[in-house]
Amino acid sequence: MNSIPLKNYSVHFNSNAYTSLNAHLNDASFSKLFILVDSNTHQHCLSKFLSEVHSEIDIEVIEIEAGESHKTIDNCVGVWNALAELGADRKSLLVNLGGGVVTDLGGFVASTFKRGISYINVPTSLLAMVDASVGGKTGVDLGPLKNQVGVISSGDMVLIDTSFLDTLPQNQLKSGLAEMLKHGLIKDKAYFDKLTDLKKLTLNDLDQLIYDSVIIKKDIVTLDPLEQGIRKHLNFGHTLGHAIESYFLSHPEKEELLHGEAIAIGMILESYISRELLDFPSEDLDYITQALLDIYNPVEIMPVDYDAIIELLKYDKKNEHGNINFVLLEDIGNPKVNCLVDNNMIKESFEFYTQKCSETS
Numbered sequence: 001m002n003s004i005p006l007k008n009y010s011v012h013f014n015s016n017a018y019t020s021l022n023a024h025l026n027d028a029s030f031s032k033l034f035i036l037v038d039s040n041t042h043q044h045c046l047s048k049f050l051s052e053v054h055s056e057i058d059i060e061v062i063e064i065e066a067g068e069s070h071k072t073i074d075n076c077v078g079v080w081n082a083l084a085e086l087g088a089d090r091k092s093l094l095v096n097l098g099g100g101v102v103t104d105l106g107g108f109v110a111s112t113f114k115r116g117i118s119y120i121n122v123p124t125s126l127l128a129m130v131d132a133s134v135g136g137k138t139g140v141d142l143g144p145l146k147n148q149v150g151v152i153s154s155g156d157m158v159l160i161d162t163s164f165l166d167t168l169p170q171n172q173l174k175s176g177l178a179e180m181l182k183h184g185l186i187k188d189k190a191y192f193d194k195l196t197d198l199k200k201l202t203l204n205d206l207d208q209l210i211y212d213s214v215i216i217k218k219d220i221v222t223l224d225p226l227e228q229g230i231r232k233h234l235n236f237g238h239t240l241g242h243a244i245e246s247y248f249l250s251h252p253e254k255e256e257l258l259h260g261e262a263i264a265i266g267m268i269l270e271s272y273i274s275r276e277l278l279d280f281p282s283e284d285l286d287y288i289t290q291a292l293l294d295i296y297n298p299v300e301i302m303p304v305d306y307d308a309i310i311e312l313l314k315y316d317k318k319n320e321h322g323n324i325n326f327v328l329l330e331d332i333g334n335p336k337v338n339c340l341v342d343n344n345m346i347k348e349s350f351e352f353y354t355q356k357c358s359e360t361s
């Protein structure tokens with residue numbers, strides 16, 4: 001698979017990834033290699049990764065706990081301290097071997113340690129391969145509020161080894177699939193169609209689908225690396241999706257909701273609002289809703305939850321001058337940014353989602 005070049009770095013795939021890594025390690029005279037893992041990637045991915053590193057460089061491994069609730073500034077402090085204690089200097093390289101939590105947190109730690117050291121993302125979850133590891137967004141959550149602290153700063157390269165997906169649980173695969181479906185909805189209906197026809201897909205198709213998603217993301221972030229305009233398209237489904245994810249994170253009595261599962265709900269809600277406000281076609285709303293409910297289990301969102309979820313929208317990073325800016329769809333592949341939506345419309349979208357869930361189950 002050909003590498004995908006972005007402005008300052010490239011995304012390399014499978015065997016090319018390790019060839020590029022080893023060439024980089026041999027060219028760049030790094031003082032030490034640090035590998036950030038979480039408890040899962042320590043167990044399932046580290047030995048494979050180490051077996052591919054052919055360099056005399058000193059290697060140290062730093063581990064954090066797995067899971068979104070560990071994407072905190074406290075864990076950054078832990079990793080900054082570990083780097084300092086293990087002798088990291090400005091010529092050190094940090095490899096982030098993990099899912100979105102590891103790549104976001106590790107990218108932030110590297111971008112700020114001694115005012116910035118080199119880092120490489122090696123995403124091991126589908127979500128991190130198609131979204132989190134590409135585009136230079138790094139950061140951590142603030143309590144339950146998603147990605148509130150961070151910087152945009154790209155690493156030296158992204159290495160996608162799709163064999164890491166062999167050990168990924170099904171629900172994590174579905175979580176990543178949500179971002180790929182989003183790429184289809186904002187850019188390419190044929191891609192969305194292909195993804196939703198899961199019965200026709202085999203694992204062999206996955207590499208090409210991941211590649212296609214990275215191309216869609218690359219095209220967008222290359223045009224707008226700092227999210228001044230078109231990059232906001234990538235937030236389709238995320239305004240309400242993030243608020244729902246935060247709400248569920250801070251309500252342990254509710255079921256655990258992975259990022260992609262929350263985004264899938266957000267995409268249904270925001271497609272509904274698109275129909276109401278932008279004349280998005282009804283048949284497309286039905287098509288998207290059915291396709292997503294075929295993949296993702298219905299989630300109970302009760303009327304008593306609505307106001308608290310809406311309250312969380314005030315922390316959305318797209319907000320400007322007190323306005324909550326939604327990304328909606330005029331058509332599949334044609335998003336519109338900075339749309340204002342009133343609370344009654346949001347509540348209607350929750351009712352629509354609940355109704356559709358009850359018709360499906």
Ligand code: GLY
Pocket residue numbers: 131132134135137231234235
């Ligand atoms: N995950 C959305 C972005 O990178 O802009």
